[in-house]
Amino acid sequence: MLSEYLPVLLQILVAILFATSALVVSVxxxxxxxxxxxxxxxxxxxxxxxxxxxxxxxxMVGYAYAVKKGALDFKR
Numbered sequence: 001m002l003s004e005y006l007p008v009l010l011q012i013l014v015a016i017l018f019a020t021s022a023l024v025v026s027v028x029x030x031x032x033x034x035x036x037x038x039x040x041x042x043x044x045x046x047x048x049x050x051x052x053x054x055x056x057x058x059x060m061v062g063y064a065y066a067v068k069k070g071a072l073d074f075k076r
Contacts, residue, residue: 042053
């Protein structure tokens with residue numbers, strides 16, 4: 001009976017090993033890169049950012065507007 005499930009178990013084992021090895025390799029390779037202030041700056045279409053950043057737009061405001069618009073947009 002175990003021989004019937006052996007291919008499935010082997011495939012699961014290979015998938016787990018592949019996922020684990022991919023994560024380990026990414027951690028090892030990621031630690032070799034050096035972080036500099038220039039790399040940590042936001043990318044603004046190749047231009048150096050000037051001034052303060054814009055305030056974050058609340059997603060709930062846009063969502064509430066979309067719900068209102070959708071609820072009131074009906075055709076007779």
